[in-house]
Amino acid sequence: MLTGKQKRYLRAQAHHLKPIFQVGKIGVNDNMLIQIGEALEKRELLKVSLLQNCLDEKEDVAAAIAEGTGASIVQIIGSTIILYRESEEHKQIKLP
Template identity: 50%
Template structure:
């Protein structure tokens, strides 16, 4: 569980990154979860974009992926959301206390 201070720090870092995953009308499947899991391990912080033709709400998609992969939702705004999970092997982001 991350604190509000850590969440604010991660939001600042997330401003600079571009979305690397899009969620469309196909929704979320096992293959996508595997790719997101690998990307979280390498990057720790990932931004997603939910397309207008998606059958899922942005908050719903964020919650589903976060629960499935043990990640922390950082921010949900508009059609974008950001997830964070500490990496075991590639730790680069040092959170404030």
């Protein structure tokens, strides 16, 4: 679980990132969870964007992705979800 100070630090780190995954009409599926998990292992911090045709609530989508990948939700802002998971092999971010 992330503390408030750690979330604030990660939000600052994620500010310049572009979303690399998009969730659309079909929602979250197993293949997407595998790809997001692999990306989190490489990057540790990433953004996921929700398209307008996504039928699920953004909180439900964020919870499903976090549960499926073992990530922590840093922030949900607008239609963007910021996720963090500490990498085992490619550790780049040092949390305060």
